[in-house]
Amino acid sequence: MELNERMKTILAAVVHSYFTTAEPVSSSIIAQKYHLNLSTATIRHEMYLLEKNDYLWQPHTSSGRIPTDKGYRFYVDNLMVKNYLQEKEKREIIQIYKKSKEFEEAMKMTSQLLSKLTDNIGVVLAPVIYNNIVKEIQFVPVGYNRILTVIVTDAGLVCQKIVNVSGEINKDRLNYLSNFINSKLAEKDINITNLNNILLDELEKIISLQERFNYVYNFLEECFNIRYSENKVYLDGRINLMKHPEFKETDKLNYILSLIEEENILAATIRGYLGFRKTKIIIGKESKLKEMQNCSLVTSEYSIKGKSAGAIGILGPTRMDYPRMISITEYISDKLSEILSEF
Amino acid sequence: MELNERMKTILAAVVHSYFTTAEPVSSSIIAQKYHLNLSTATIRHEMYLLEKNDYLWQPHTSSGRIPTDKGYRFYVDNLMVKNYLQEKEKREIIQIYKKSKEFEEAMKMTSQLLSKLTDNIGVVLAPVIYNNIVKEIQFVPVGYNRILTVIVTDAGLVCQKIVNVSGEINKDRLNYLSNFINSKLAEKDINITNLNNILLDELEKIISLQERFNYVYNFLEECFNIRYSENKVYLDGRINLMKHPEFKETDKLNYILSLIEEENILAATIRGYLGFRKTKIIIGKESKLKEMQNCSLVTSEYSIKGKSAGAIGILGPTRMDYPRMISITEYISDKLSEILSEF
DNA sequence: ATTAGCACTCTCCCTATGAGAGTGCTAATA
């Protein structure tokens, strides 16, 4: 069924009122607050139709209406008016970012910013590296028999890993290895996911049979074995959940808390949305995760030097101020892109 | 007032029963479950005295009794029977640790182990480094104008920091700097907290006036400027809180969640307890933090190569199985010490 | 097509009530 203009107006009014008060919205409230010049009976009739078409629902027969996930979706796709951040707010965000000089710090600040500005949970997915080209590899001996491997990618991301070696690998040997590897890296673009395969193949040609089965080979294998699946997630503002009446009952809270606890799952979810559109909105049951039933997730990709790198977002109850959530998320992702590109 | 033997027995019984059922303990329950060969009236009388002396309290006049913080404290200090982990459990812990080959991984696993074994929140305070001696400093150029500074301490801890340099610092220059610094470090023990002062003083003597006010000097200043206050904390099992009836009401939960959210505060608290005893137990209001009112914290220090490094612990409701919490925390801290010393 | 009017439904809050659990006190007992 196609919604007529009046139904759209009423749906938007219900979404707005419900967001503001967290109370089911009655026909009389719509009539009073939104000046539609319609009687409550007419509004009631339209709401009845909206309910029949799954845009609204009632907690019980004689209560006001609440938007369904479908109702929110229609609102987000067709009805909502874009929100623009105030210049003052923009300045504040920029001001805060000026303090962050390190990568880790920038990630943390971003999640804090998101949670403070939205009163929801701020989520930052660290840059995914599996599509990065390796530019440079360095070996730094630290202490007695440990070697710090530093991998620098084309996006300027730095992966580090400390590897224990059973025997001693002397400095000349290390230099030889790193020179060889870096010359190969200069010759052709090697994706970080292929690092292990390609480089070990190349190395096999020059490493003597003897060494191939000893610690040098093992050492390198471990160095290149980077975990792509483990995508760090920065979360902030968990406590904000308590501010929302939908999480007053502990069992509702339980769901979302378990989602937040399993950062890997959250990371995987967000990662799954990467690459389609800059901004992505997932409302309630649209997500396959049952823990997200009562929640919405607004994510926005950020980039490093123009190349999509990761995503940030906010997580909160489906009853949220979508226009504002979107504008905040998008603005912050833009600023984060700038910061990270400068690093 | 000195507690007589019978009062002690009854107090221990109340603590045990309350831990098991989470219900206020009545005189008849004590009589039934703990076979003291006393009438309920007698038990009631002793409980009355225990209450008058602040070891027990009643939610209301005609309900059973619950231990107070003081009651738990007396129990922990004088009454509880040490718990020993089963060999099977020990083996499982060791088995899990075998998988962890990196520092970060070991930290995460430890917090997971703690939370899973105790059904509480697992807390791991990363090694504090402010009492470490600096053994070695390395500069690794990464990308165009960024330099990775690697500081290795006597405990084998590795601090890293990426510093952006405005101008270019060539490799020879970097080598010269690191050679100079490392020779100074070999000469005398320099604590990491003094790094900035001492080394910059030394460097002033050899760096030309011109350079002192340019990027080389600034660069080094930034390299040595390490944040000691930021002590990373690894938390796991937040969701476990929901299992405990004391956190059924959201306002109770609010308190502890806000504590967990502010990891810095938690870190500072635990850090404050370091250096006195291996194991430390903080019960409810014994902590100055109001967020910890309904919680107890059991911490145990771990060490690296015999030198106290950090602490692990569990955080849960005051109603907890103290003997078991203590044995788990202590055992895991021992194992963690072994693992970290091997790294 | 819209609306006024009205019966109906459901929640929420308040009160009352009774059962049950547990206590404190007292007088009897070993």
Add this chain to the structure above:
DNA sequence: TATTAGCACTCTCATAGGGAGAGTGCTAAT
């Protein structure tokens, strides 16, 4: 003198009833 049986008392908790209020759906009138 220490212990205990007995009992009145207190408080919680679950249940039910009732009235107010909010909001609806339906119908007949405009």
